[in-house]
Amino acid sequence: MSSRTEQGLFLVAHVLSDSGSGAPPGLLPAREQMAVSLGWHIVLACFGVAFPTMIFVMHRRGLVRQDPVALGLARRWSKVSAVLFAIGAVSGTVLSFEMGLLWPGLMGPFGDVLGFPFALEGLSFFIEAVFLGIYLYGWGRMPPRRHLLMLLPMAVAGVVGTYCVVSVNAWMNMPTGFRIVDGAVTDVDPWAVLFNSGALLSFAHMWVAAFMVVGFVVSAVYAAGMLRGRRDAHHRLGFLVPFVFATAAALAQPVIGHVLGIRLGETQPSKLAAFELATETEQPAPLRIGGVLVDGEARWYLEIPKWGSFIARGSFDKPVRGLDTFPAADRPPVNITHLAFQSMIGIGSLLALAVTVFWFLRWRGRDLLRNRWFLRFAVVAGPLAVMALESGWIATEVGRQPWTVWEVLRTEDAASGNPGLWWSFAGVCVVYAGMTIGAYVVLRSMARRWRAGEEDLPSPYGPEVATVDAQGPKNGPEKGPGKGPGKGSEKGSVT
Structure with a gap:
């Protein structure tokens, strides 16, 4: 699975902005459907981007250190990755159809513009699928290093796929590489689209977010196991490796986000005004923490003088334009944009503080993995990271409204005019609910059997393992069929 998910997250501004009396009847169901499907699928995309790298680190540790616990974790994680990949492939296919079905006003005129990066993302997806299959069935059948x-290739394909799709999102916020002549899109430069000025920073922001989500979610699984008394080497290593990735991502993300946000004052000032809850131009502008807009007036917030200008514009003297300087029809939905942005910042800051405290105390000789309160927080950190991811996308894309392509194509002009899209929306909800239940059942079944000591879970197809001594004493822990890494020493463990 690659970052195909994110193809439509740039359209996640669903019911939160007013459709208007002249909006097509398909606008609201299109927004609802895209929001549900992409908000659900973006989490799977993160696993496709970040999980192969974590598996690589764990597998390499197992080979280099002759560590059966590490090899066992790598093998288990690969099977979890396969389940998530299969579900992501289904929902990714749904998204491919949704782009044209829900947003013909975008894909019709701008198909030539968006086709090239989407095609490269599709190739990346297939490369990832091929090598995931090779890796899964290579256990015991290939030389260990190979x-x-x-x-x-899986990790590289995830990076390339992420960049390609995020470059489309960046282009929608800062369109370039085409001209409109007599109402028709012409002179398309696909390379200018792929490497537009906002692509690199937007990619870095999403890529790091993927490692935050996967790192905290996976470590949360093992924290839950330790809370139940499973404090063996399997759980400690299963917690620490993804937590290291989550730590690096949580500390890097505020820096990347700040650099990315500074550009808004020049590129999307109305979005910046919504982020900062600036009803009128202020110089210097204060930082407002919390608050909502009621009858055009900001209320219930904590104000820190001057810091709004510094954080948003990189200077204590630069102004932040107010919402009153933009036509009412061009203003984004302020409250949801502001609250989503502040939720992302608040959760991200909390997670960055938590990882800093953990490693500082570890450096001072204190092991927080023995502290039940920290383990409880680690369990909660997984869902919090997901919430930060979703909040960030909502803030970014709802803040771009009412434009699908910034100052070129309005969202109401991109949407389908078919009122029957409500049936499509209902069908998508049923499909996604079924996939969610299916994933839960399968992963719980796998974890339960692993706790019972069944390492080599049967496959519905594939050849029998003829020899496994390639992962034997000189290269890994496996001795023969039915004796996977660490079997017998890991009873009572979780995924």
């Missing part, structure tokens, strides 16, 4: 290297 088997390990099968993870690298």
Whole structure:
């Protein structure tokens, strides 16, 4: 699975902005459907981007250190990754159809503009699928080092796919590489679209967010196991490796986000005004924490003088334009944009503080993995990271409204005019609910059997393992069929 998910997150501004009396009847169901499907699928996309790298680190540790626990974790994670990949492939296919079905006003005129990066993302997706299959069925069938290297194309494909799709999102916020002549899109430069001025920073922001989500979610699983008394080496290592990735991402993300946000004052000032809850131009502008807009007036917030200008514009003297300087029809939905933005910042800051405290105390000789309160927080940190991801996308894309392509194409002009899209929306909800239940059942079944000591879960197809001594004493822990890494020493463990 790649970052195909994010293809439509740029359209996640659903019911939160007013459709208007002249809006097509398909606008609201299109927004609802895209919001549900992409808000659900973006989490799977993060696993497609970040999980192969984590598996690579764990697998390499197992080979280099002759560590059966690490190899066992890598093998288990690969099977979890396969389940998530399969579900992501289904929902990714749904998204491919949704783009044209829900937003013909975008895909019709701008298909030539968006086709190239989407095509490259599709190729990345297939490359990732091919090498995931090779890696899964390579256990015990390939030389250990070569088997390990099968993870690298997966990781690279995740990076390339993420960049391609996020470059489309960046283009929608800062369109370039085409001209409109007599109402028709012409002179398309696909390379200018792919490498537009906002693509690199937007990619970095999303890529790091993927490692935050996967790192905190996976470590939360093992924190939950330790709360239940499973404090063996399996759980400690299963917690620490993804937590290291989450730590690096949580500390890097505020820096990337700040650099990305500084550009808004020049590129999307109305979005910045909504972020900062600036009803009128202020110089210097204060930082407002909390608050909502009621009858055009900001209320219930904590104000810190001058810091709004510094954080938003990189200077204590630069102004932040107010919402009153923009026509009412061109203003984004302020409250949801502001609250989503502040939720992202608040959760991200909390997670960055938590990882800093953890490693500082560890450096001072204190092991927080023995502290039940920290473990409880670690369990909660997984859902919090997901909430930060969703909040960030909502803030970014709802803040771009009422434009689908910034100052070129309005969202109401991009939407379908078919009122029957409500049936499509209902169908998508049913499909996604079924996939959610299916994923839960399968992953719980796998975890339960692993706790019972069943390492080699049967596959519905694939050849029998003829020999596994390639992962034997000199290269890994496996001795023969039915004796996977660490079997017998990991009873009572979770995924």
